[in-house]
Amino acid sequence: MIQKNQKNCFPLLILSAFIVLLLAGCSKEPYKQVQNITPREAMDLANSWKDEKPEITSYVTTQKVIFEFPDGKEQEILLPENEMVISVAPYETFTHG
Numbered sequence: 001m002i003q004k005n006q007k008n009c010f011p012l013l014i015l016s017a018f019i020v021l022l023l024a025g026c027s028k029e030p031y032k033q034v035q036n037i038t039p040r041e042a043m044d045l046a047n048s049w050k051d052e053k054p055e056i057t058s059y060v061t062t063q064k065v066i067f068e069f070p071d072g073k074e075q076e077i078l079l080p081e082n083e084m085v086i087s088v089a090p091y092e093t094f095t096h097g
Contacts, residue, residue, distance in 0.1 A: 030056055034067050034075045042067075042077040043085070060085050 030053060034042060042065040046058035057068040065077040079085065
């Protein structure tokens with residue numbers, strides 16, 4: 001009787017393994033998430049990754065939003081020429097930490 005139950009579980013085990021592999025393949029690597037996004041989306045993503053993915057460095061220059069990934073890859077999103085980004089950082093005892 002144990003062997004019969006094991007045979008019935010084998011297709012379920014194969015299906016479960018397939019689903020896990022499928023879901024793992026669907027998760028986007030961070031550097032792929034910044035491809036083909038707008039500058040505004042890039043800044044929003046950089047702000048959310050500040051706490052969620054501290055291993056990814058991001059900053060804004062006068063011309064682009066830059067992401068630096070732990071594996072050495074870098075992604076740049078150009079800012080529109082007719083817009084500028086102003087960052088205001090209120091502080092009480094220090095400006096950067």
